[in-house]
Amino acid sequence: MNILITGSSRGIGAAALKLLCSARHNVVGHSTRGDAGLIGADLTLPDAPRPLWDAALNRLGGRIDVLVNNAGIYESVADDAHDDEWHAAWARTMTINLQASADLCRLAIQHFRSREGGGRIVNIASRAAYRGDSPMHWHYAASKAGMIGMTKSIARGYAGEGILAFAVCPGFTVSEMTEDYLTGRGGAQILADIPLGRVATPDEIGETIRWLATDAPASATGAVIDVNGASYVR
Numbered sequence: 001m002n003i004l005i006t007g008s009s010r011g012i013g014a015a016a017l018k019l020l021c022s023a024r025h026n027v028v029g030h031s032t033r034g035d036a037g038l039i040g041a042d043l044t045l046p047d048a049p050r051p052l053w054d055a056a057l058n059r060l061g062g063r064i065d066v067l068v069n070n071a072g073i074y075e076s077v078a079d080d081a082h083d084d085e086w087h088a089a090w091a092r093t094m095t096i097n098l099q100a101s102a103d104l105c106r107l108a109i110q111h112f113r114s115r116e117g118g119g120r121i122v123n124i125a126s127r128a129a130y131r132g133d134s135p136m137h138w139h140y141a142a143s144k145a146g147m148i149g150m151t152k153s154i155a156r157g158y159a160g161e162g163i164l165a166f167a168v169c170p171g172f173t174v175s176e177m178t179e180d181y182l183t184g185r186g187g188a189q190i191l192a193d194i195p196l197g198r199v200a201t202p203d204e205i206g207e208t209i210r211w212l213a214t215d216a217p218a219s220a221t222g223a224v225i226d227v228n229g230a231s232y233v234r
Helices: 011-022 049-059 083-113 138-161 179-183 185-192 202-214
Strands: 002-005 026-031 066-069 119-124 163-170 224-227
Touching: 002 011, 011 026, 011 202, 026 049, 049 083, 066 083, 066 202, 083 119, 083 138, 083 163, 119 138, 119 202, 138 163, 138 224, 163 202, 202 224
Parallel strands: 002 026, 002 066, 066 119, 119 163, 163 224
Antiparallel strands: none
């Protein structure tokens, strides 16, 4: 399969890219700066998704079978911040986490419909879509809830054309960005909230992405997979 993964320079995206490459799929990754052979695209810019898609399509010989929307940010803003700061934080988070993903989904669907065989979309959301997040992260939770609604709409709207859509909802995941926090004072509180007793690894989330992107049965379209150690169950 030919696969595009956004946000694949580290963490979950890098793990998914490695797993899919090891399974002999043709995978193109993305990062903001385009380091290490990844396609560069700054998803804060409204016009960035289309050239990213076109560049990936070019690298993959004119055919993409799977889109994985993993790129996202988790930035805080206080509820008593100045209006300008509040609006800027919401706009930035929504643009990267939801609008860019929506734009890429739309381009993927147009591409899938232009040829036989359909295609797959895997959107990386968060447990915050269902259980919410901290008072500093209304916008993050809202963006991920929007992603779930979008995924289900795509699944319902295009299944008859062989276009499948899935979502993954990780909880707290260990990465370069979180390692210091986990070993500090915040780690005990996080672990106390996870019945499994540990946070997920990027490889665990990556394996879930790999399965949905390549092996999940078509009848599972619209499914949302929780990978959070039972810190939130539905």
